[in-house]
Every structure is written in structure tokens, then in C-alpha cells.
Amino acid sequence: MPDTPAPPPVILGDEPGSFPHGVLAERHPAIIRQVRDAFPYDPAVHHALDALLESCAKGVVEPLPADAHDLARWRDWGLDGSVGRSWFDVPWLWSESYFYRRLLDAVGYFGPGVWQGIDPFRPFKLAELDAPETDEELAALDALETRPAAERARALLHGSLWGNRADLGFRLSDSEAATRDAVPALVADDSETLWALLPPVLPPADEAPTVCLIADNAGRELIPDLLLAAHLLATGRAGRVVLHVKPYPYYVSDATPTDVVDALRRLTAAPGAAAEHGRRLWAALADGTLTVRAHPFSAAPLPFTELPPDLRAEFAGAALTLVKGDLNYRRLVGDRRWPPTTPFADVTAYFPGPVAALRTLKSDVITGLSAGTESGLVAAEGQRWRTGGTHALVQVRP
């Protein structure tokens, strides 16, 4: 029997100077400081934030409070194996995810108390929704209305893809990220395969399939994601769209159900075509052709190889699952040091149905590049192309 090669090592944050180390050592403390300043928190919250700051800098992973509502779940997700170890020595994916869980504890998000349910990142998300750039992006929809269907489809797919640059956690630690120019040529582009997985425009209603969309950030990413969903429903290329968001605030700007409502309100209040799309999406939620789900696993510190049975069944039944963003990409292919030419189809073979990744590159993980693409990127930028947020990809495993 042929030996299956062992997968490459899981990424840790233990190497000073590496990207993951910088996220743990610098970005997380910066996020704590921003959150602290964003609300008139009481002394107990300040005290808890101080403790988290101290723990992040030189401490070890501490257990959840004994009465935490999700203690059993986190134990299933590997808490016992991480408690007592340095944040830098456990898998980076786990460490980052647990940081956000602890941050929510520190600000009293899970209550009881006055801060229960208050999203510590909401002021940043709302500021982005109110930004003039959002108005410009929505106004551009008017001109798109009269374009041929294929051009509209491409524009909306690319809107959703590049919307992934709008990631507040990323911009926080990399202040130049928003001003760096994106490189329009994709490092991998399976868009044609993606469209071929969906029926042509307007099939009989009972043949129109389900598309799952695993969303990433709120605001300027979620709006184009919703517009893509609206397009799929309006053209009949999907009969139903299931939008997966996070059950609670996560990675600063990740979308929650509240953010979906905010984005829809923003759309319906805008002038022109945007409002029409917003109204259709609102109606789609009412008639069930658009569904929002906030599954606990969406904020799990684990790769998608660990999908629970209900999600496996759901994705198995979809004509296509769209996986948005960098973090979801890491979870999809595994947060490992893959050689960049590792076939995307191989590392996603386990996924229960056809899957497409739409991602701008903001961490070291990458698969599915041709040798020529990789060497061209390295020649031009060293390894910066992996993390700078200027490159993007569309990868599909039918």
C-alpha cells in the first residue's frame, strides 16, 4: 500500500519575527487597547482587560470560568490540552480563536451584567458602514444594472472577493493595508469552474439549487456578499442561499446576525439600485429563500475537517459552498505550512460538497498555486505576497 505523506506541520505562533507571532504579541494587545477606549467600561471590565493583556504578553492559556455557558463545547474543542501552555505554543488558529473568546468574557459579553450582549467591535463596524467609500460602492450598482448578465455576475463575484480586504483586525495592526494597491490579477482563478457548478440563468424554480455562503467580515465585505446572494437568487442560479455568520463577535469585524441586519438596513436606506436589492433580500429572508445561520462551529478554533454532522449534511446538499476570507481559508485547507503548489483539490477532498474559496491573502497559508505563479510572486516580493492583503484568489473544488 502506498504511504500517504504526513501533512506538513500546523502553524504555531512561537517564532519571533514571524507573522503569527506578531499577531499574538502585537495585534492582540492593540485590539485590547482599542476595545478599552471604545466604551465607558466599569472598573471590573478594565481590571479583566488588564489581566488579559498581561496573560497575552507572557502568560499561559487559562481555563474558562467554571460556569461558562460553553465550557463543555470548548473542552470538546481542545481546551484541556491547551490550558497551562503558552499562547505561543498551541496551534495559532486555536490561540487566536480563544483570545476572542476571552476578550468577550473580559468585557462581560456573556453576562450577566450591563455589558451583556454588547458587541465590543460595534463602533468600528458601524463607522465602516457609514464611511463615504460605502456610499461610492453602493452608487456603482446603478451603472451595473444595464450591463449584460455575465458582466454583472463577474463584477459581483469580484466585489465579494475584494470586499475581503475590508478586515478591521488586519488594518488595525497594518495601518498601510488600506492604502496599498491591490494587484488585480488573481494568483489562482477558477471562476469559470465556479459558475459552471450553478445552473444557467433562470432554470425552473424547483431545479434551482441551494448555495451556502460562509461569510467573513461585516460591513464592506458583507454588503457585496449579500449583493452576490441577491444576484444568485434573482437570476435563479440559486433557489436558496444559506448565509453562515458567527454566533458572537469574533476577529474584530467578523459578521454576526446583528451585522446582517445593519447591512440590510444600510442597503434599503441607500438611493437607487442598492435599495431595491436590499428590499429583495429582506423579502427573501421573509420567504425563506435566504436563511441566516449562526452555528457555534462557525467560531470554533478548528479546521473544517472537524465539521459537525449537521453542517456536513448541509454542505453535502448544496450545489456549492462559497468560503469567504482568510481565516475560513485557513480552516478549509488546514492551518499548515503547505508547499504552495499543493493541489487545492487534494487538501479539500474531504469537504462534503463542491467548494469555492474567495480570499485575499492575509496569512502564510497557501495552496493550489502553479510553480510559475509562486516563483513570480517570490521574485517580485519575497514572501510579502502571502500576508499583505494585496493578492487574491478564487479556488474551486467541484
Ligand SMILES: O=P(O)(O)OC[C@H]1O[C@](O)(CO)[C@@H](O)[C@@H]1O
Ligand atoms: O478577515 P479574514 O480575511 O478572515 O482575515 C483575518 C485574518 O487576520 C488574521 O487575524 C491575521 O492576518 C488571520 O488570523 C486571519 O486569517
